[in-house]
Ligand SMILES: [Zn+2]
């Protein structure tokens with residue numbers, strides 16, 4: 001059954017009669033849109049208000065972790081007295097060893113470059129994002145100075161890619177040679 005995806009507008013072969021999107025990427029985008037619609041609807045806003053109400057606690061005195069001033073707070077997780085203290089707290093955390101350790105672990109666990117590429121690939125699926133990217137490219141190309149810079153950058157990237165490919169090929173060859181010349185292990 002041929003249907004048209006309500007997100008990207010492409011035709012796709014639907015297996016269910018009530019299918020609305022073509023695949024996982026568009027499903028994610030649709031979910032996001034639905035959630036946003038719900039939050040902006042009267043029911044969604046009322047639910048948000050009730051959630052805030054539930055989190056509210058009786059006003060109590062809290063000591064600010066940055067400036068040490070006492071102030072009254074009626075929410076549970078409050079730690080700072082003002083926006084400036086809050087941004088100071090964020091700044092301290094950003095430069096703290098705790099965050100650096102977490103970041104190091106994170107980089108070891110994930111290939112960030114691949115993740116970013118994947119994210120960009122998914123976002124490109126959205127018509128507005130694609131249009132914006134194309135517009136940006138057009139602008140850069142129309143400026144001779146920027147266009148020249150971009151050309152140089154592309155050439156540099158290509159050179160780097162070639163060099164690293166050569167390096168890895170050479171490494172593989174060395175490995176193969178040592179593997180072949182190895183003494184056979186006596187059994
Ligand atoms: Zn789609």
Ligand SMILES: [Zn+2]
Pocket residue numbers: 064065066067068069080081082085
């Ligand atoms: Zn403070």
